[in-house]
Amino acid sequence: MRHTIAALVEDKPGVLARVAGLFRRRGFNIESLAVGVTEKEGISRMTIVVSGDDRTIEQVTKQLNKLIDVVKVSDVSENSVERELALIKVSASPQNRAEIIEIANIFRARIVDVARDSMIIEVTGDEDKIGAFIDLMRQYGIKEVARTGKIAMQRGSKSLE
Amino acid sequence: MRGADAIVRALELEGVKHIFGIPGGAIIEVYDALFDSGIRHILTRHEQAAVHAADGYARATGRVGVAFATSGPGATNTVTGIATAYMDSSPVVVMTGQVARSLIGNDAFQEADITGITMPVTKHNYLVTDENEIPKIVREAFHIAGTGRPGPVLIDLPKDVTTAEIEFDYPDRLNLPGYKPKYSGHPRQIKRAAELIMKAERPVILAGGGVILSDATEELTKLAETIPAYVATSLMGKGAIPETHPLSLGFVGMHGARYANYAVQESDLIIAVGIRFSDRTTGRVSDFAPDAKIIHIDIDPAEIGKNVGVDIPIVGDAKLILRELIKHINHRKRKEWESRVEGWRKKYPLRFRDDGRLKPQYIIQKIWELQPDAIVTTEVGQNQMWAAQYFRVNRPRQFITSGGLGTMGFGFPAAVGAKTAFPEREVVDIAGDGSFLMNIQELATCVDFGINVKVMVLNNMFLGMVRQWQELFYDERYSATCLKCKEMSFEKIAEGFGAVGMTVEKPSEVEDALKEAFEIDAPVVIDFRVDRLENVYPMVPAGAALHEIIDEEV
Ligand SMILES: Cc1ncc(C[n+]2csc(CCOP(=O)(O)OP(=O)(O)O)c2C)c(N)n1
Ligand SMILES: [Mg+2]
Numbered sequence: 001m002r003h004t005i006a007a008l009v010e011d012k013p014g015v016l017a018r019v020a021g022l023f024r025r026r027g028f029n030i031e032s033l034a035v036g037v038t039e040k041e042g043i044s045r046m047t048i049v050v051s052g053d054d055r056t057i058e059q060v061t062k063q064l065n066k067l068i069d070v071v072k073v074s075d076v077s078e079n080s081v082e083r084e085l086a087l088i089k090v091s092a093s094p095q096n097r098a099e100i101i102e103i104a105n106i107f108r109a110r111i112v113d114v115a116r117d118s119m120i121i122e123v124t125g126d127e128d129k130i131g132a133f134i135d136l137m138r139q140y141g142i143k144e145v146a147r148t149g150k151i152a153m154q155r156g157s158k159s160l161e
Numbered sequence: 162m163r164g165a166d167a168i169v170r171a172l173e174l175e176g177v178k179h180i181f182g183i184p185g186g187a188i189i190e191v192y193d194a195l196f197d198s199g200i201r202h203i204l205t206r207h208e209q210a211a212v213h214a215a216d217g218y219a220r221a222t223g224r225v226g227v228a229f230a231t232s233g234p235g236a237t238n239t240v241t242g243i244a245t246a247y248m249d250s251s252p253v254v255v256m257t258g259q260v261a262r263s264l265i266g267n268d269a270f271q272e273a274d275i276t277g278i279t280m281p282v283t284k285h286n287y288l289v290t291d292e293n294e295i296p297k298i299v300r301e302a303f304h305i306a307g308t309g310r311p312g313p314v315l316i317d318l319p320k321d322v323t324t325a326e327i328e329f330d331y332p333d334r335l336n337l338p339g340y341k342p343k344y345s346g347h348p349r350q351i352k353r354a355a356e357l358i359m360k361a362e363r364p365v366i367l368a369g370g371g372v373i374l375s376d377a378t379e380e381l382t383k384l385a386e387t388i389p390a391y392v393a394t395s396l397m398g399k400g401a402i403p404e405t406h407p408l409s410l411g412f413v414g415m416h417g418a419r420y421a422n423y424a425v426q427e428s429d430l431i432i433a434v435g436i437r438f439s440d441r442t443t444g445r446v447s448d449f450a451p452d453a454k455i456i457h458i459d460i461d462p463a464e465i466g467k468n469v470g471v472d473i474p475i476v477g478d479a480k481l482i483l484r485e486l487i488k489h490i491n492h493r494k495r496k497e498w499e500s501r502v503e504g505w506r507k508k509y510p511l512r513f514r515d516d517g518r519l520k521p522q523y524i525i526q527k528i529w530e531l532q533p534d535a536i537v538t539t540e541v542g543q544n545q546m547w548a549a550q551y552f553r554v555n556r557p558r559q560f561i562t563s564g565g566l567g568t569m570g571f572g573f574p575a576a577v578g579a580k581t582a583f584p585e586r587e588v589v590d591i592a593g594d595g596s597f598l599m600n601i602q603e604l605a606t607c608v609d610f611g612i613n614v615k616v617m618v619l620n621n622m623f624l625g626m627v628r629q630w631q632e633l634f635y636d637e638r639y640s641a642t643c644l645k646c647k648e649m650s651f652e653k654i655a656e657g658f659g660a661v662g663m664t665v666e667k668p669s670e671v672e673d674a675l676k677e678a679f680e681i682d683a684p685v686v687i688d689f690r691v692d693r694l695e696n697v698y699p700m701v702p703a704g705a706a707l708h709e710i711i712d713e714e715v
Contacts, residue, residue: 010339013288018280025281055466062463068285068305071339 002031003057004082004152007046007064008038008072008160015069019046022067028052028060032084034149043071045160047151072160080154084147085124087112088134091141092119100140107133118143164292165194165323168256171299172200174331177227179203179218179581181211185231187258187271190323192229203581203610206602208235210574212242212313213600216251217575220561221536222582223376225307226251231258233271236317237278241568243313244282248565249397250374252311254302261321262290276317284312292325297332304335309342310461311374342460346475346482354432354456354473355489361430361454363498364390367413367442370397370564371435371459372479373557378402380483381434387490390432391502393421395442396549397564398435404553410502411511411553414442415701416546420505422699422707425450427501434458435479438468439565448706458482509699511550514715518692519668521619525551527671528589528617532679535587536561536579540572540596542626544619546697548591570599576614577603587615587679594620595644597651604658607684615678616686618651621693629696651688660684 009015016035023030031049038045050060057075064073092100092114100119104111109123123133127150134145154160162170168191172180181203184192195202205211208230215226230239236257246253260269276288285305287298302314358364366388372381381401385392385408392402393413402409410421422444425431431453436442443449446469457464457471458479465474475482513522521544528535529552537552538561539545545562554560561579563571572590580588590597597618607614628642655662661683665674671689678685699712 013290014276014280017277021280059463059467066461066463068337068340 001053001057002049002051003075003077004080004150005048005050005060005064006074006076006152006160007048007070009044009046010069010071011037011042011044012069015044018067018069019048019064022063023050023060026059026063028056032149034151036151047149049150074160076152076154079156080152082126082150082152083124084127084130084150085122086130086134086145086147088121088123088137088142089118089144090121090137091117091143093117096140100137103136109133162327162329163190163194163323164295164318164325164327165190167295167327167329168299168318168323169194169198169200170329171296171331172227173198175225175299175303180227180229181205181214181218181578182229183208183211183231183235184229185235185258185271187232187260187320188229188235188256188318188323189258190320191256191258191318203577203606203612205574205577205606207600208238209242209570210577210600210603210606212239212253212255213245213568213571213574214578214581215253215255216242216246217538217561217578218582219246219252219578220575221558221579223558224252225303226253226578228253228255229257230255231271232260232275233273236273236275240278240282243279243315245563245566245568245571246313247282247284249370249563250311251313252306253313254306255313255315257315257317259288259317259319262319263321265319275315279315282313283315286315286317288317289319289322292322292327295322295327296330300332301335301337304337305340309340310371343462343476344460344478344481346458346477346485348485350473350475351482351485352489354475355486357430357454357456357473358388358432358490359493362495363428364388364430364432364495365424365428366390366392367394367425367431367433367436368392368398368401369395369434369436372398372401375435375460375479376557377434377480377483378557380480380487382406384483384487384490387487387492389492389494391424393417393425395436395439395564396562399549399560400554400557403555405555412549413707414444416550416697416699418511418550419509419699419710419712420502422701422710423505423509424502426706426708428453431455432458434483435460437464443469444701444707444709445705509712512715513695514713517668519666519671519690521547521621521689521691521695522551523668524617524619524671524689524691525591527675528591529553531672531675532587532589534559535589536576536583538562538572538576538579538588538590540590540592541567541569542593542596542624543621543629543695543697544591544593544596544625546626547619552591569593569596573597573600573614573616574603576616577606577612580612580614590614590616592616592618593625594618594622594651595624601654604655604660604684604686608659613682613684616684618686618688619691620651620688621691621695622646623693626697632694632696634702651686655684655686660686662686662688664688664690666690
């Protein structure tokens, strides 16, 4: 089972190494990791997608909580908005450019750069949507993909603290 | 004042009386500041030994032990000591020198990324990047090391941080939003645990090192007497109840007594306190106490359910929880269970063959008879297991051993630490010849500082425990375990350091030699030439269940 864990961490040097080291050392499997600042100064948010059975996930949460720089850990797998962002550089000739733009529009993706024989498309959404979009782009020739890790936030008025 | 002065001032404010360490270029400024301080510095002869000594000091006193080392090789030498303290949850603060901030990352002379290296073996560590944070970091380090589930904390001090001028202001409040150990147990869980205990017919308390760390031995003994329940401990839990107490079964596990292992396996309720169910304690975990429900009390929530499934978890401090738990328990004799356990105890006592040769077990028995109140440290291997079996500990913090990491070379410097804390008490290192060699240079420290520990080398001229495994499971193919070296004499080595050495070859000489050693006001090493092929029994083979314990004919 895959779980999405959100951790609020103190924004200190080494905190990423601590978290990554913990996962490696205990044999937990990180599928994706995203880090960014939060509304609070000095606090960053890590979103970690990890796979494992319930016992593993329980250990992940508890071991993360033991790190001194980790302030709060929460499993946000259920009832949450999940997003990833991808930049896709796709081959585009004058002949198929319009077709690509049309597909991009359906996915509410944006063209962010156009060159003579390629363009960069920015798409956000959950993993399935991005996967589907990338699949559709394959026929035109994908030159490069850059994808962020997943970020997630639980629905409703409650916040993580 | 200088950063270095701030460090020493902060240590004084933390109540530090002793520091173990070795100086060097990167930490020279701190040593300069230490020169004017009332803190006593014990110059060990190896940084690993400095950390073990600080660890032994911490285990003997319950206070945070402190070690210093310089950058690079000094710092990397501390790693085994830190890992040893980490595995046994011992509160130690290690301060290392580091190259100046501007040089970090340049592979400067004697630069080592010690915070990176020790991340997996510290409870927390710091690289000080702002000299003004020194007081705050020292304060936090001592707090983190000594509270909750204790553990080692390392502070890495770039040289220019120690020379910089700062305004000293010791914070009286801590700001650690990510560190809030939970102390009091959940009242409902405690009630549920009590109900389970009242219903149990064959309850056994399993006590670990956490009982000693939380100073809960009185409460634990009281709980045992109230129920009543037998108490088995892990190796780290020795001292959780006096081992001469009628309810004590000694330690359980790979080399625990048969009656202890049988009692655990046959129990219908395990009350586990401050114990982490290591493989050495549980045997094959799928067959551990198959009929038992498990109550698990521990301050570290991550230990709950890590190795065995638990029916009632209670997170918090053992002392506080046991105090509450006892209130809900009524005394109820369990006659049938008692007679079964006492039957095992009678039928399967710890024993060894008396064939006229010098037996290591006999030596430990004699040490115990002569000095039952001594602080005992051990090395690792057969010596450690015999010490655990035959030295019956009567109070907490009396038995100091590397349980989790199993570090050869730990016992002697740990004894140095314990003796530094309690100079008036007898401190004995029960050693193996292989282990003693790993930190034998500390004899110089002992002589230098008048640290009169007594080292009892059970000299089988083997890496005995490994040899035992080779004998039993590898067709007696003694690959690289023989340490026989004809000319070597621990007596002469001791004398070479300026300590007192003795050699004992016959059982009849043991008692007199021990008495003499305990009279002498100097560090003493006794080289006991023991029966070389003696094995540790009983034994649960690796991968077997606790009840599949094997014994020898005597
Ligand atoms: C630092 C270290 N290296 C290797 C080992 C593996 N090991 C465990 S017991 C042992 C033999 C110890 O020999 P000795 O100190 O003579 O004790 P004995 O078993 O003979 O009593 C060894 C090599 C260890 N525990 N620690
Ligand atoms: Mg030996």
